[in-house]
Amino acid sequence: MTQIEQFPLPGPGGPPTGGFLVIERMRELRAGWPSGEGVAVFNTAYLKVVERTAPDLGPTDREAALLGVRCAERYLSAAETAAAGGRPPECWRPLLPCRRHPRVRPLQFALSGLQAHVGHDLVLAVVDTCHTLDCEPPDLEGEFERVGELLALLEERIHDDLMPGPDLLEIADPLTHLVSSWCLERAREAAWSAARTLWRLRGFPSLAEEFRQRTDAGAGLVGRLLLTPCR
Template sequence: MAQIEQFAVRSRPGHTSVDAVVARLRVLGSGWPPSDGVAVFNRVYLAVTEEIGRQIDLGVFPARQSAATLDVRFAERYLAAVDAVAAGRRPPACWRPLFQYRCHPGVRPLQYALAGINAHIGHDLALAVVDTCRTLGCEPAALEGDFDQVGDTLTAMEERIREDLMPGPDLLQIADPLTHLLGSWSLDRARDAAWSSARVLWGLRELPELAEEFRERLDAGVGLVGRCLLTPAR
């Protein structure tokens, strides 16, 4: 069975800083139609990454180096999924629904955005914490302040994302199940679960088979939630 080191994404050339990640996200966004579901998430993620970069520059995060490393390792997970699909490979299970339904006429932009956030927070963030601990030689507890600040930034932006992408009142009267569906997912619960998952993975680092089994189950579970979030609303 795969070792835990095998699912730790290493820093790739060009992904060595938050600015490099922002540049890559901009290039990706320019190559997709605006209505593409992955493009919808990419725009949201670009805005979040730009805001986190701004906060790092302003000294909002407890430690600049660890915050930047966590942000880059976090982004690499999404970028690796994009690269896998572009190369004809299967991305992690958590990302498959977004790529499979990216052009579905019955899926709304907000659903795409939340499905991407679900995959990235529910699965990628926990692994990014482990990646960062390995890179910096620290324990997860040392990253808790940075983790919380990333979560606070996402929470602050979530309301704006919902307002920007939520269909108008007339559409919601027709597609009432959409409001019920989107109201069933919580960013706060997802980030709490991500921190718990990161601690479990770190605790299992000397038991690679169990660590990989846990990661696979986490990946599958987050993917299932993603499929539910992308239920066609019409």
């Protein structure tokens, strides 16, 4: 299977669902934000990936698509809350105060957004999907890997579109260090471990909420470091 199998098509004559509804909401956010600022940079990259993958998707099993859609919906909920002036999860907040910082580059905004999406949204999406399908995290391991393929495509898009060329970026440039210090694969591994732990804590609501908050804060800390001004 390929990355495009994360997003279902709407039924004949029906309203947009799944990935197509995700696309509509991302486009609405793009229209309301200045390009090149904060979450808008991540949203633009994410939208390009989803627009590229969803239209080619044929009929698919609802269960196979659910995790990818739940993950996207977690991001959209945070972004729409921020756009409305509300308080999004802690992991997304670092992108707001420095959205116009002259020494924070678009690549940093995008990677910080990807970190929040993997370190927080993906974790909760696994738990959401387990509740919906009445299954255990190991039952979703294959779907988790397929979502990981889409996230890898997103990371590739971010690097292709936003990474300065070698003529502009010296090896000693602080941005080079920041980019190389974050690894999507390690972030995904941590997200999978966190999701399984959070699922096991579901019978202990107070502990589960504390763990969720710690996960959110940890993702935010890494995201804030990725936004360190470079020049």
